[in-house]
Amino acid sequence: MDENPGLSEEYRRASPWPLFVALGLPIAEVGILFGLVPLAVGGLLLFFGSIAGILRENRYVSSTWRGVAALSLLVVALGLAIWYWDATTQSDLLVRAYSVLGTGVLMLIAGVGGELFARDTDPAF
Template sequence: MAEAEEPGLSDQYPTASPWPLFVALGLTLSEIGVFIGLFPVAVFGLILFGGSVAGILTESGYAERPWPTLLGVGAVLTVLAAALALWQIPLADIALSNVGEGPLLTRLVAVAVAGLVMAAMGSVASLLEQTAA
C-alpha cells in the first residue's frame, strides 16, 4: 500500500517548521509592545522575533549556528534605536532618568534593551560553544 502524501511537505522535511509561527508571534508582540508602550511586551516580542529569525535561518541551512545571527540582529536593533534616539530626541533629554517620561525615548530604550539582550545571548552562547569544542 502506498504512503499517503501530505501536501506541502517534502521528503527532506517530513514535518512543518515551527519557526514561522514564532516569527509572526514575535513580530506581533513587538509591534504591540512598541506602539502601545508596554516595555516588557516589546522586549519579549523583539527577542522572540530575533531568536526565531536566527532559528529559521539555521534550520534552512543559511547559517551553521544561530548565535552569530542572534548577535547580528541584536546589534542592528541596538544601533537603529541609538541612531533614532540621537536623531529625534534632543541630547539634553537623553538620560536614563527620563525613560518613563517621554513615549519615544521609552520605546527606543525597549528596542535597545532587546537588542543588547540578543547580542549578549549570541556572544555568550558563541563563547560557550567554542570553549566546549
C-alpha cells in the first residue's frame, strides 16, 4: 500500500490553483448574471489570475505577469463582444460588458506593471 496516494515521486507538492479556479468562476458568473460589478470583477480576476498561475506552474509561460497580460487581451475581447452584442440587440448587458472590460484593463495594468516593476519576484512561487 502506498503512503502517499495520488502523488508521484516526480511531484513534491499539490497545486493550489484548482481551488481558486473553482471559486473564481462561480463568483464571476453570479456577478455577471445579476450585474453585481464587484463580484464580477473579483471573480474574473481570481479565475484568470489562477489560470495564469497554472500556466506558470506548468512552465507554459516564462512569467506569471506575462500570462496575466496575455489573458487580459482575451478578457477585453470578451468584453467588447458583449458590448457589441448589447449595441446590436438593445438588450440590457451594458453593466456586464463594462465589468468584463474593466477586469481586462485591470489585468493588463497588473501584467504590464508587474513585468516592469516586479522583475525579481514571481507571484507564483
